[in-house]
Amino acid sequence: MKIRIRSEDLENELFKLQGVVSERSTLAILSNTLLEAEDGRLTLHATDLDTSISTSCECEVLEPGKVTLQAKSLFDIVKNLEEESLELEIEDNWWAKLKSGDVSCRIVGTHPDDFPQILDTSEAEMHPIGSAVLLDMIDKTLFSVSTDDARANLTGAFFKVTDEDTLLMVSTDGHRLSKIESSPEEFDPGEETPEELREGIIIPRKGLSELQRIIDADAGELEFGFIDNHVVFRHGAMTMSVRLIEGTFPDFTQVLPNESEEKAYIQKETFLQSLKFVSLFASSKTNNARLTLSKEGLELYASDPDKGEGEKMVPVEYQGEQPVKAGYNYRYVLDALNAIDGDEISLEIIDTLSPTLIRDTERDDMLFVIMPMRL
C-alpha cells in the first residue's frame, strides 16, 4: 500500500477515531486503526468491539493495500506535520514509512488480518434525521444516563420511534430521568420501521457521547438505522455502529406524575445562581439541599454540621395554596437546569417523597424528573 494524502484530511479522519481506540485495552490490536487504500480513497476503521467507526477521505492511491497502525500515535504524528501533504508507504514487515517535506519516520504496523471483523452496515435501512435534532436529544439526556454497571439496562439512553412517528429519547439512573420527544422535519420512518425501533432500543452512553464529540450540530444530514442488534449512524463518509444494550428499559410512564396545576415559574439563571450559593453549605456526603415553595417564593436551604447553614429566597410565581418542600441532591437539580436553554423554567414539587418535575416553559417536548432525598 502506498498513498499520498493531504495531512489535514488524514488528521480530521483520525480525530474521529480517537474516542473508540483505547490504549488500555487488554487486546492490543484495539488501539490500532485499520487503513484501507482503494479507488482513490483511504478508509479508516476503529473499534472497541462495542462501538465501531469507519470513515474515509480522498487520497491519491499509488498502490492499493491495507495495514493497521497505532491510531493515537499516528494522530499525534500527523497533527504535528507542517507540510500540506504526506506520503505513506507500507513495507513488507507492515511497518509504515511516512514522508512529509523534510520529515521522515517509520511507524510500527501489523498485518491487516489482525484487525477484528467490522460489522457490515451496508444492508441497514437508513432513516434521515437532522444532526441538530439528534444532538439536542443527546444533550438533554446524556447527563442522566446511569454509570452503575449493576443496572446495565440504565447505562444507555432509551430510543424509540413512537406510534405517532416521533422520536423519543429517555435516560434515567433511577434517581432522575430526562425525556425528550422530537419530530424532526428530516425524519422519515420509511415503509417498515424495524420492530426493534418501534419497541425501543437502549443505546449505550459511549456511542452517544462519541456522536456528540464528532458531529457538528450544523453539519446537516445524519441518518440512523438498525441492523443485527446494532444502531448505525451515518454522516457523510462516517459510519458509526453501536452494539445495543440488551435488557428491558423500565416502564417510566408508570412513574411519571401527572402535570400539576400548581407550577412555580422561575427565572432559570436566578435559580441556578441561588442553588450554587446554598450548595456551599450542603453536606459533601449527600449533596442535600432543600427547596420550599410557598406564596412568599422559593426558599433554598442547605446545612451541614461541619459547615453551617445557608438560605436564599427567590421570588417566583406560584399559585399553590399549601407550601410544599423536598430535599434533593443539588447536583441533579443543577444538571437539569444546565440542560435547559430557555430563560424560564417551571418547577412542580408535589410532596416530600414524590418525583419533582422541571420543564423549560418554552418547550413542551422535554421533561426532567428528579426524585427527592428522604430525611
Added chain:
Amino acid sequence: MRIILHVDMDAFYASIEQRERPELRGEPVIVGGSRERGVVATCSYEARPYGVHSAQPMSEALERCPDAVVVEPRMSLYAEVSSEIMEILGNYTPLVEKLSLDEAFLDMSGSRRLFGEPREMAAKIRADIQEETDLTASVGIAKNKFLAKLGSDLDKPDGVTEIPRGSEREYIAPMDVGKIWGVGPKAKQTLNELGLETIGDVAEADEAWLRSELGNFAGHIQSLARGEDERPVVADSEQKSVGSEGTLRDNISGPGPVADQLRGHCQTVARELRKKELKARGVRVKVRYDDTFSLATRQVKLPTAADDSKTLFETAKTRLSELDLSRPIRLVGAAAYDLIDADQAVQADLFASSSADQESELEHTLDAIREKFGDKIDRGES
C-alpha cells in the same frame, strides 16, 4: 517490626468457574472473551503447561491448547466471591487493603499474639478461605508490601513464601528486574538496555547515573530493589457488613424452605441494623451445599438504603432463583453490606416502591414492643 501479608487467589476466575461447574474440574479452563477476537483474562492451572497465559489473544491460546474450555467471564459473580474473601481477611485485621478482586495486603504487625507466628497466620487464613469458598490462595509474608507481593508469586498455586528477615536484599537480588513492582514490559526493556538484568543489578547501580537515565522513577525502583518499601497498608474505608447465618440440623432443599430460613436471617440482620442505627444499600444471600460443602452467594443492591426485614428479604429473595436449590443445603445466611448512618439523607429511587419507609417505621415499633415484652414476636409471613 512490620508483618505484611499479601494474599493472592490462585487463578481466581477460572477456579470459581471450576467450583461452580464441577465438570470443569481438572480440565484446562480459559476465562475470557469470545473465541474469535477475545483475549484470555485468566486460565486454570491445567491450561498453563500449554503456554496459555493471561492477556494472550484467545486465538493463540486455543492454538496452543485446543481442548481448553472457554468460559465467558461473570464479573458480578467474581465480585461476590471477592467480597466474601475480603470479609474473611477482615476477621484477621482491620488493616486490609484490597488491590483488586483477587488480591489484598494485610498488616498483621499487631496480630502476633492473637494468631501466632506469621506462617501460622498464613495457614489459618488459607484454611478459612478454603473452607468458606472452596478456593486456594497463595500468601507472601515479609516486612513490607513489595516483598510480600513478590513472595506470594514464588510458590503458586496454594503456597506460602516468607521472605527471610534480615537477608531480604540478598534473597531477591538474583530475580529478574521484571519482578519489581511497577516495572512492566516497557520499563523492563529500558532497564535491560541499561545492562540491568536482575534486581541485584538495580540495587547496586550508581544512584546518580540511574537517576540521570530514568529520572524520578530511579529512586523508587532502587529502594524496592534494595528490599525497602515504607508504604503503609491502607485499609479500605468502612468495608463492613452485618450478617446472620446458621447451619441447619437437617439439610433442606427447594425454594420454599430456603426462603423460610432466609426470612429469619433477614429479620435478625434488619434488627441488628436498627440497633446500630445503620441502613444497608445492598444485601447478600448465601447457601452452603452439603454434598460438595461449597458455598454459593449472590448479592444485590437495594434500590434505596433500608433497615427493614421486608425490603431486605424481598430483595434477597429475587436472587434465590440464580442458585441451585435442588441440592441438599446445610447452611443459609443473609448479610447487609454497603452500610450508611440511618439518619443520613437517602436518595429515593424512581422505580422502587415507597413502602420501605413505612416498613422501617413498623419494625422500629416492633423493636420497641420486643424491648418491653420479650422476643416472642415477629412479623409473620405477610
